[in-house]
Amino acid sequence: MYINPIYRKELKLSTRSLKLPIFFTAYIIILTVIACVACAAYFNGYSYSESQYAAVINIFNCLCVAEFAMIMFEIPAFTADAIAGERERQTLDILLTTSLKPIQIVIGKLLSSLSSLFFLTFLSLPVLGITFAVGGIHLQDIAQLFLFILISMFFIGSLGIFFSAALKRTAVATILSYVALFFIIVGTMIIILLATWLFLLHAEEIYQQTGTYPDTNLSILPMILLINPAFTMFYMLSDTYGSISTLNYFFEWCGFDHYTFIISHWFWISLFIQILLGTMILYFASKKLDPLNKKEKNKKKNPPKDKI
Numbered sequence: 001m002y003i004n005p006i007y008r009k010e011l012k013l014s015t016r017s018l019k020l021p022i023f024f025t026a027y028i029i030i031l032t033v034i035a036c037v038a039c040a041a042y043f044n045g046y047s048y049s050e051s052q053y054a055a056v057i058n059i060f061n062c063l064c065v066a067e068f069a070m071i072m073f074e075i076p077a078f079t080a081d082a083i084a085g086e087r088e089r090q091t092l093d094i095l096l097t098t099s100l101k102p103i104q105i106v107i108g109k110l111l112s113s114l115s116s117l118f119f120l121t122f123l124s125l126p127v128l129g130i131t132f133a134v135g136g137i138h139l140q141d142i143a144q145l146f147l148f149i150l151i152s153m154f155f156i157g158s159l160g161i162f163f164s165a166a167l168k169r170t171a172v173a174t175i176l177s178y179v180a181l182f183f184i185i186v187g188t189m190i191i192i193l194l195a196t197w198l199f200l201l202h203a204e205e206i207y208q209q210t211g212t213y214p215d216t217n218l219s220i221l222p223m224i225l226l227i228n229p230a231f232t233m234f235y236m237l238s239d240t241y242g243s244i245s246t247l248n249y250f251f252e253w254c255g256f257d258h259y260t261f262i263i264s265h266w267f268w269i270s271l272f273i274q275i276l277l278g279t280m281i282l283y284f285a286s287k288k289l290d291p292l293n294k295k296e297k298n299k300k301k302n303p304p305k306d307k308i
Helices: 005-015 019-043 053-079 081-088 092-096 102-123 125-133 139-166 170-210 221-227 229-240 245-253 260-264 266-289 291-301
Strands: none
Touching (some): 005 102, 019 053, 053 102, 053 139, 053 229, 081 092, 081 102, 081 139, 102 125, 139 266, 170 229, 229 266
8 A cells, every 4th residue: 555655754753752742742631621521511501301402502503713713823834844944954955856746745745744633533533433422413424524625625735735845934933824724714705805895985985876776796706605614614613514505695695695596505515626626736736846846946037148
């Protein structure tokens, strides 16, 4: 069975370090504390005769959000050092002289950076299993959550690998990775809110002139949220447990309700777009890492002079 050499080497080094079990232990402790607090908060709000299924769903949603937030916050720190760290240690040139192609190096670094975070999703199974004690949560819900986290890790991790390959310093690559993550999760929502605010100002002007408010229509602007993993997760949790009406109202208010196919298949379309964008970003990262590509650019900038 073929295993990427970079991934194999990095996996051996990480398993021999004490940092990994300490990191895993801290993660499980934090998630367990969140689960205990959520159980105490939600179950105490129901009487003995009331159904506990609503509390179980709320606890599961709380754990999903906590796990997603912790993993997303850790991805830039894990991936930004992957290639920039090799460059700072002056070992990248040695790595490029091997028979490995740049795309193999990029994929190996991505796999090695995300493997530890991917293991965390499996370590969280006992904690998520708390919700099975009462019922209301199915195995397909857990499988859908793991698929979503895996693809989101690939998408956000590819951004960190790109900045790590394009920049010379780990600190700068880490900062830009967090900036990109902030823009994807928060910036896209800010764009929607800003567009809504501008529309309301325009609608107020029209109302003062005509006495009627125009219909809200932000065109295809809400499609930018397809690259937002946080919004997609909110859609997944809302769709799974039958509370999708709030999102449908949001799409209807934005004038986006006529794109019914996109709205009804939002989760899968978002995952497909994230895979597509992540693959493209990894391709550009390999181009940044390819020494032959750099030589061609230098030749174009400084063409050789003709000999007389």
